[in-house]
Amino acid sequence: MTKLNDLPLVALQFYATAPYPCSYLPDRTARSQVATPSHLIDARAYGELVRLGFRRSGAFTYRPYCDTCRACVPVRVPVAAFGPNRTQRRCLRNHGNLEVFRRPLAFDSEHYRLYLAYQRHRHPGGGMDQDSREQYQHFLLHSNVATDLVEFREAGTLRMVCLVDRLADGLSSVYTFYDPDLPGTSFGTYGILWQLERCHVLGLPYLYLGYWIEESRKMAYKATFRPIEGLMGGVWRRLP
Secondary structure (H helix, E strand, O other): OOOOOOOOOOOOEEEEOOOEEOOOOOOOEEOEEEEEOHHHOOHHHHHHHHHOOOEEEOOEEEEEOOOOOOOOEEEEEEHHHOOOOHHHHHHHHHOOOOEEEEEOOOOOHHHHHHHHHHHHHHOOOOOHHHOOHHHHHHHHHOOOOOEEEEEEEEOOEEEEEEEEEEEOOEEEEEEEEEOOOOOOOOHHHHHHHHHHHHHHHHOOOEEEEEEEOOOOHHHHHHHHOOOOEEEEOOEEEEOO
16 A cells, blocks of 8 residues: 655655635535655656545645544545446437537636636636636646646537546546536546546556545535446445
């Protein structure tokens, strides 16, 4: 099991933030453990950190470090064992006409407009619906690791953008945003299914999905990708 004092992590330092309001459970406060300095967190180091439950937002690499709460569970899907359920198979059929394009990790005004529309619809009043161009770039386009930016288009129209980090043992889903105004679509589910298939093509054993919180409706979709493993007590194990 990897530890924080193992190479290539030995050169990093870790600090705990002050408490702040939890984004997912409104009656609680949260803290994070942050890995620094960011310029030393290359692809190899970041892969080790992900296996320890860390995640990144731009160049900011962190994991939950709350005093009394353990609701955030890092999760990953073992690709070889995954099988889509009926709803997911229908999603694959419904969105099979989407064309996929890999683009440079750079600012694109069309992506930015879709991002703002997504935030205004999915997370109104959360602050991210007012993100400036600079905030958007810091959040999604700053990366010290190997990151793919992938477009999904339907008859030329941009429908979804996924950002995915490439690790030695899998892909790590960074963020996905999509057209929020089309009824009867399941772009978010399709994005994860596409990433699972991409892992399969690349021969990578895991898709890391960040954190799952049983009590949060926003996180409930992650538990539908079965089987799924959670990092608990420092050990990755299947969730019931």
